[in-house]
Amino acid sequence: MTGPALAEAARLLAAATRPVVFTGAGMSAESGVPTFRDARTGLWERYDPRELATPAAFRADPALVWGWYEGRRHGVRRAVPNPGHRAVAAIQARLPETVVITQNVDDLHERAGATAPVRLHGSLFAPRCSACDHPATPPDDGP
Template sequence: MSYNQKIKEIVRLVRESKKTLALTGAGISTESGIPDYRSPGTGLWEKHDPAKTASLSALRKDPARFYSVNLNRWIAFNHAKPNAAHYALTQLEKMGLLTGVITQNIDSLHVRSGAARVWEVHGHLRTCHCMECRESYSFDYLVQNFKSGDNPPRCAKCKGVLRPDVVLFEDRMNEDFYQATQVISGCQLMLVAGSSLTVYPVAGLPGVAKQIVIINRTPTPYDEEAAVVVHENTGQAFQDIMAEMSKGF
């Protein structure tokens, strides 16, 4: 099947599906300037062992080092802007063709693109909380403390260490993940965009869907089971999908 035939087939599947969900990973945000985790030469995990730098035990053992290694990268996430793929999924939702987005990303780009239903299964960088008293703060408050020389950033009430509301290595999955496992029931079509489908338990979610479409630059473990596989940048693929979609309206 040629690339154009694949795009036409994806559009047909989306139009015919009565319940479609998107599952997105780091690859959907690379065109917004956010590096992914596993790409050879540029992947974030090639530079830092996440088990040592982005884990719950790393935060507890040496919170100052945890923030020194991770915070500037997270601040950069918050300056990124949604790209064509994020906006395309939001448009599909507004057209009534997408139930919502399940995302592994913590960059909030789906939310910023105007998506109404987003399950952020690894959390987000909009808020943080105290590890001692659980008091909640904006993520900006944490950043301001760090930039003022308070490393690690601390709670204004009890002086406990603050932590972002993201799922770190060794953390339990959050409430959004458990909601996603419920909403996926009856999913006829899952659009996987920019995910290598290797990080569990999220990588197991496509197995629930009746059909899968995968748009990812590199192969995934689900490619052989997918109805359509497109090895292309997500931004380009979704621009082409939306262009083809517009022909029928």
């Protein structure tokens, strides 16, 4: 976005009192976090979601599913927030009533300084049992 569109966006944001910022996979892709549906690099281009992201898959092979999620957690820990994450955090810092809603399961918004994002798809770092909804603690393998 450049020129008049950028100026209009800045004007609208400056006038806002309770903005809502909604982010999806593109936000974290810039930090190197793979998306699910990208035609060339998406996770579902390389993996079958029925074998990795369903309760049935976990029942069939818990080690495979848990290991796949551990690999994703490890990758996210290596990623760093990008200018988009930092911009969202800056908006929220200037306008504390900003609501951040994300489809992303990483923690890059928080590491950039955003507080309490609403997570539509949960968090890689807060897994829960699909049968009883109790939290499971992933291993802490560091940054």
